Amino acid sequence: MRAAVITDMGKVEVREVPKPSIEDGGLLLRVEACAICGTDVRIFNFGHSKVKFPWTTGHEFAGVVEDIKGLPDVDLKVGDRVNVDPTDGCGKCEYCKAGRASLCPETKAIGYYYPGAFAQYIAIPPSIVRAGGVYKIPNDLSFPEAAVTEPVAAAINGHENLNIKLGDTVAIIGAGPLGYIHSIISKLEGAAKVIIMDVVDDRLKFASEFGVNLAFNSSKVDPVEAVREATGGAGADVAIVACSVTQVIEQAMRMVKKRGRVLLFAGFPKDRSKVEMDVNLIHYSEIGVFGSFGAPRAAYDTAHKLVASGAFPAKKFVTATLPLDRIAEGFAMAKAGQGLRIVIQPWA
Ligand SMILES: [Zn+2]
Ligand SMILES: [Zn+2]
Incomplete structure (x- = not known):
């Protein structure tokens, strides 16, 4: 063969x-x-x-x-x-x-x-x-x-702890195939609004096909501000990190509202998996942080x-x-x- x-x-x-x-x-x-x-x-x-x-x-x-x-x-x-x-x-x-x-x-x-x-x-x-x-x-x-x-199964696993409810707003960082799979699963779970962002314009072109309500290039605008603005200042209920860049982790924490949930869906390169961030964000805003793998x-x-x-x-x-x-x-x-x-x- x-x-x-x-x-x-x-x-x-x-x-x-x-x-x-x-x-x-x-x-x-x-x-x-x-x-x-x-x-x-x-x-x-x-x-x-x-x-x-x-x-x-x-x-x-x-x-x-x-x-x-x-x-x-x-x-x-x-x-x-x-x-x-x-x-x-x-x-x-x-x-x-x-x-x-x-x-x-x-x-x-x-x-x-x-x-x-x-x-x-x-x-x-x-x-x-x-x-x-x-x-x-x-x-x-x-x-x-x-x-x-x-990959659909992997995304569904990530959603298990996110507890997306009817009417929720979900922000997805990374408009690759998995980002769009997360968009569809979020909508099936009842999300009213899905926001997706990426640093490559070309990847945002699929947004309209997958139920995304707002797509933007996060290298051209402040992504935290953009999500806050799109949610009347409140922040998203859920943020999903679907790209392997650690810099976005703190952004994800700042994008969600108090008691929001953040999923680290992506893995990070072994030598670039450490972050320095204000963990008081998690404490004072009671943010739930989850990981998923496979x-x-x-x-x-x-x-x-x-x-x-x-x-x-x-x-x-x-x-x-x-x-x-x-x-x-x-x-x-x-x-x-x-x-x-x-x-x-x-x-x-
Ligand atoms: Zn795979
Ligand atoms: Zn075993």
């Missing part, structure tokens, strides 16, 4: 590799679509502590069941169209038992621990099959759309329902599809912030 192999930082080759073999209870998937995530771009350009080259990444994918080994006690058969939650854990710790394998100390996701889906076939380990991580998708949902489920199974269940039913407009996020041979171009497009989700189709 053909697979995109990252041989070193910044180098990717599409080559012939052995088709993966599957373990008893595991499943062989013919990959029809795999979206390029920011994480893939980071691994490709800078490497990753858990990844050793040569390596194939890709964790946002969908395809067709090609083979099932043994008879796992699941309602799946050869030919089923499916989407897979890539997260796996030890199955024994308190996080795994609570359905939160993404927080397992031994978390082992497809694309990092297991070879990823920028390949024609991928082996799904028995533990993921057994734990219900393989989701059947409806015939009218395309594979590229289904591949968008994973997605528990329950969030994936919800994301699957939203994407499969069309309640979440996954199609709008698929701004480009490319064959496997052009993956280097796809990585470059994603790095340059062109479009939202660039989806690789290994059989195209």
Whole structure:
């Protein structure tokens, strides 16, 4: 089969590799679509502590069941169209038992621990099959759309503690694909107003398509002032940090009203993750600060329902599809912030 192999930082080759073999209870998937995530771009350009080259990444994918080994006690058969939650854990710790394998100390996701889906076939380990991580998708949902489920699940996880209510105002810092996914989830949860900001004008062009009420370039205006002004001086109920620049964290705290909630959805580069800020903001304004990383199974269940039913407009996020041979171009497009989700189709 053909697979995109990252041989070193910044180098990717599409080559012939052995088709993966599957373990008893595991499943062989013919990959029809795999979206390029920011994480893939980071691994490709800078490497990753858990990844050793040569390596194939890709964790946002969908395809067709090609083979099932043994008879796992699941309602799946050869030919089923499916989407897979890539997260796996030890199955024994308190996080795994609570359905939160993404927080397992031994978390082992497809694309990092297991070879990823920028390949024609991928082996799904028995533990993921057994734990219900393989989701059947409806015939009218395309594979590229289904591949968008994973980032939707990650966003939904972030919202768990935000408690967005009918009529809330949500300010989103970072108008990348995840920023817009947060916009849609916020609206589905009842937000009356979504404000999005970015330092790149080009990224704000999607705002009107995703229910955003106000979009502005935060390098041209004071973002805290702009949010205050848009809320009659009150501030937003919720601020979501969806970009990896620490300078915006204090801005997020200042954008929300008293008892507001702030989500640090993005991770920050290891050597640039320290901030100095006035933490009295949190104390005196009783601000709730939350983090989120990956997605528990329950969030994936919800994301699957939203994407499969069309309640979440996954199609709008698929701004480009490319064959496997052009993956280097796809990585470059994603790095340059062109479009939202660039989806690789290994059989195209
Ligand atoms: Zn991802
Ligand atoms: Zn565990």
